[in-house]
Amino acid sequence: MPDPMIEINGLVKKYGDRVAVNGVSFRVQEGEIFGLLGPNGAGKTTTISILATLLPSDGGQATISGYDLVRETNQIKLLIGFVPQELALYPTLSAWDNLAFFGRIYGLRGTALKERIAAVLDLVGLWDRAGDAVRTFSGGMKRRLNIAAGLIYQPRILFLDEPTVGVDPQSRNFIFEHVERLKAEGMTIIYTTHYMEEAERLCDRVAIMDEGRILALDTTKDLVGLLGGGVIYVGLAADAIEALLPSIRALPHVRAISAQDARLKIETSEARPALLELIELCSARDVPILSLEVLEPNLESVFLHLTGKRLRD
Ligand SMILES: Nc1ncnc2c1ncn2[C@@H]1O[C@H](COP(=O)(O)OP(=O)(O)OP(=O)(O)O)[C@@H](O)[C@H]1O
Numbered sequence: 001m002p003d004p005m006i007e008i009n010g011l012v013k014k015y016g017d018r019v020a021v022n023g024v025s026f027r028v029q030e031g032e033i034f035g036l037l038g039p040n041g042a043g044k045t046t047t048i049s050i051l052a053t054l055l056p057s058d059g060g061q062a063t064i065s066g067y068d069l070v071r072e073t074n075q076i077k078l079l080i081g082f083v084p085q086e087l088a089l090y091p092t093l094s095a096w097d098n099l100a101f102f103g104r105i106y107g108l109r110g111t112a113l114k115e116r117i118a119a120v121l122d123l124v125g126l127w128d129r130a131g132d133a134v135r136t137f138s139g140g141m142k143r144r145l146n147i148a149a150g151l152i153y154q155p156r157i158l159f160l161d162e163p164t165v166g167v168d169p170q171s172r173n174f175i176f177e178h179v180e181r182l183k184a185e186g187m188t189i190i191y192t193t194h195y196m197e198e199a200e201r202l203c204d205r206v207a208i209m210d211e212g213r214i215l216a217l218d219t220t221k222d223l224v225g226l227l228g229g230g231v232i233y234v235g236l237a238a239d240a241i242e243a244l245l246p247s248i249r250a251l252p253h254v255r256a257i258s259a260q261d262a263r264l265k266i267e268t269s270e271a272r273p274a275l276l277e278l279i280e281l282c283s284a285r286d287v288p289i290l291s292l293e294v295l296e297p298n299l300e301s302v303f304l305h306l307t308g309k310r311l312r313d
């Protein structure tokens with residue numbers, strides 16, 4: 001395998017007593033879309049802010065395109081674009097002038113600057129609004145301009161921090177299409193989100209993050225494979241659990257079983273037939289089902305399976 005574009009080992013960040021990033025390690029290959037999926041406060045923004053050289057870490061190492069994050073910061077700055085979660089735009093300036101501002105930070109001037117502004121405005125579909133003040137833009141248009149600002153210096157690596165928050169479905173699709181186009185051009189992209197559908201649609205590999213740690217990291221397909229055919233949580237009276245346990249374990253579509261409080265967690269090879277078998281068994285033994293929840297195999301369920309909590313409350 002070629003050298004990774006991004007490699008981090010044991011990254012740590014503390015805010016006072018709070019450990020925001022707690023020993024995070026991963027590698028991202030060139031041209032990959034790598035997802036960081038996790039709920040509020042997981043440590044996604046902190047992690048990518050460190051990688052984008054915006055925040056110092058308190059431990060661990062990282063290299064980007066072979067450059068050391070601490071000693072070779074200047075080389076790294078020229079390789080990366082960062083699209084922050086909070087919009088970083090000047091509302092009274094036009095779209096064009098906002099982009100000119102960001103371009104000048106990178107030393108772009110004259111024709112080169114104009115060409116880049118035109119290119120990124122075209123890319124995000126805002127060419128016809130170039131002269132309008134940003135305060136007149138819709139939420140989705142602001143998001144798209146925010147992305148354009150991150151692309152002004154033609155980065156090889158782009159950090160996108162929850163780029164679709166607060167946008168309508170149409171702008172959201174537009175953003176997905178940009179991201180896919182950038183990937184097709186060979187860009188390496190780190191994409192944070194707490195929407196599992198976005199991670200499933202866009203990302204080659206996904207790291208599931210919670211409380212500063214990575215709990216699992218793989219392709220979506222293999223992560224979902226962790227759940228096998230899905231998990232059933234069933235609530236039964238305590239004596240019924242004891243009486244039925246061996247029979248449930250023996251059902252054809254049941255793979256593993258464990259008791260959690262007054263519920264049984266049943267891992268299945270396929271949720272639907274397992275559910276039918278379970279209901280048949282309970283009714284044959286005259287055991288009432290007190291509660292029932294079926295987790296179909298998707299990233300949201302994988303998250304629940306790994307953490308015991310939901311991505312979104
Ligand atoms: N500047 C700061 N000062 C103190 N604590 C901070 C600061 N920034 C982040 N934190 C804390 O670090 C933890 C991780 O925050 P971070 O912003 O990285 O999470 P996130 O995964 O990006 O969440 P979200 O989905 O809400 O954006 C949280 O507990 C947060 O309160």
Ligand SMILES: [Mg+2]
Pocket residue numbers: 044045046085161
């Ligand atoms: Mg964040």
